Amino acid sequence: MVKRIFSRRSGIERGPNRLSAAVSRARADGRELLDLTLSNPTRADLPYPERELLDALSDSEALRYEPDPLGMLSAREAVARHVSKTQGVRVSPEHVMLTASTSEAYALLFKLLCDPGDEVMVPRPGYPLFELLARQESVRGAPYDSRYDGSWYLDLETLPASRTERTRAVLAVSPNNPTGAFIKRDELRAIADLRLPIISDEVFAAYSMDDAPDPRRAGSALELNDTLVFALNGLSKLAGLPQLKLSWICAGGPDDLLDEAWQRLSLMADTYLSVATPVQLALPRILRSHGVVARAIRERVRRNLKRTRRDASAVSPLRVEGGWYATLRLPATLSDEQWALTLLEEEGLYIYPGYYFDHVGPSLLVVSLLTPEPIFDEGMQRLFARVGG
Numbered sequence: 001m002v003k004r005i006f007s008r009r010s011g012i013e014r015g016p017n018r019l020s021a022a023v024s025r026a027r028a029d030g031r032e033l034l035d036l037t038l039s040n041p042t043r044a045d046l047p048y049p050e051r052e053l054l055d056a057l058s059d060s061e062a063l064r065y066e067p068d069p070l071g072m073l074s075a076r077e078a079v080a081r082h083v084s085k086t087q088g089v090r091v092s093p094e095h096v097m098l099t100a101s102t103s104e105a106y107a108l109l110f111k112l113l114c115d116p117g118d119e120v121m122v123p124r125p126g127y128p129l130f131e132l133l134a135r136q137e138s139v140r141g142a143p144y145d146s147r148y149d150g151s152w153y154l155d156l157e158t159l160p161a162s163r164t165e166r167t168r169a170v171l172a173v174s175p176n177n178p179t180g181a182f183i184k185r186d187e188l189r190a191i192a193d194l195r196l197p198i199i200s201d202e203v204f205a206a207y208s209m210d211d212a213p214d215p216r217r218a219g220s221a222l223e224l225n226d227t228l229v230f231a232l233n234g235l236s237k238l239a240g241l242p243q244l245k246l247s248w249i250c251a252g253g254p255d256d257l258l259d260e261a262w263q264r265l266s267l268m269a270d271t272y273l274s275v276a277t278p279v280q281l282a283l284p285r286i287l288r289s290h291g292v293v294a295r296a297i298r299e300r301v302r303r304n305l306k307r308t309r310r311d312a313s314a315v316s317p318l319r320v321e322g323g324w325y326a327t328l329r330l331p332a333t334l335s336d337e338q339w340a341l342t343l344l345e346e347e348g349l350y351i352y353p354g355y356y357f358d359h360v361g362p363s364l365l366v367v368s369l370l371t372p373e374p375i376f377d378e379g380m381q382r383l384f385a386r387v388g389g
């Protein structure tokens with residue numbers, strides 16, 4: 001009966017899994033957990049420039065409504081300046097579009113590029129939300145693989161085979177969540193050679209673990225000029241402000257394709273006009289002052305990454321180049337889910353099992369390096385003590 005009323009795209013499985021059920025039980029029992037999955041920056045004890053932010057958000061111009069489907073020109077100009085300064089690529093404000101979140105940007109781009117039943121290539125391991133975002137547009141995520149061999153690399157041999165007749169776009173995430181791998185130049189070239197529009201997720205690009213990065217690392221995908229590129233970023237990660245609901249799409253590529261894409265996207269954005277005025281007015285100031293928070297996050301994730309390493313421990317961290325996450329390999333005596341459940345029940349530690357991210361390998365766990373340092377430190381001590389040397 002239910003099947004006749006509701007769409008397939010909304011029929012998403014929503015029951016708790018074994019770990020989330022165990023976490024709810026533990027919390028209902030009043031157990032204090034050490035949460036090493038925290039990814040909400042506003043709960044992470046960060047030094048926000050509060051006065052500056054609140055001033056920026058209280059511009060009296062916000063009492064007027066003058067919608068522009070792409071977003072306010074002053075805000076788009078601020079994005080273009082930011083991209084040029086931090087990533088060294090020129091993008092015209094005419095090819096910047098504001099959205100309420102990166103998730104909304106994905107939804108618009110899937111609508112632009114895909115018909116129901118089409119596919120988009122998604123990185124594996126990868127961000128679990130892609131599957132849900134695609135599904136809600138009646139699109140399928142088709143994985144392409146990264147492998148680990150002391151560092152992460154794209155499997156360029158199998159990459160072309162992940163493409164089918166129905167593939168309409170490829171998602172490139174640099175650095176990737178959760179592997180922390182930046183895309184290298186030869187990898188970006190191989191992705192571009194698929195001759196598909198590229199949706200380039202650069203939300204963690206400001207969070208590099210190394211001051212002297214791998215010289216093979218690719219810059220923004222906007223540097224490509226022979227294929228349609230939509231580069232995504234936003235305040236959620238860049239300024240640690242997900243609640244302000246402001247992200248952007250910067251587009252580049254051959255003129256004729258870009259023009260057509262942009263006209264279609266503008267019309268779609270005009271249908272919703274989803275970005276609120278106060279945050280658009282505030283954006284230039286937020287982008288001028290976000291460095292304090294971004295620096296604090298960068299320093300924290302670097303220090304927490306160091307805490308995952310201990311000589312002669314049976315916990316072995318995989319190499320991380322950037323982003324907010326680290327993957328830890330534990331002894332294969334238990335599966336990733338068994339480890340996560342055991343650590344929760346016996347040590348009060350909440351850590352994600354690798355399978356949430358389609359990590360291949362029996363005993364990989366994922367921790368958030370954004371976790372406040374005293375909690376992260378205590379959590380790692382417990383993990384080392386439990387897993388042993």
Ligand SMILES: Cc1ncc(COP(=O)(O)O)c(C=O)c1O
Binds near residue numbers: 234242247
């Ligand atoms: C790869 C990736 N893209 C985008 C986002 C952020 O999306 P939003 O702007 O919708 O908060 C996240 C958040 O975890 C992410 O991991």
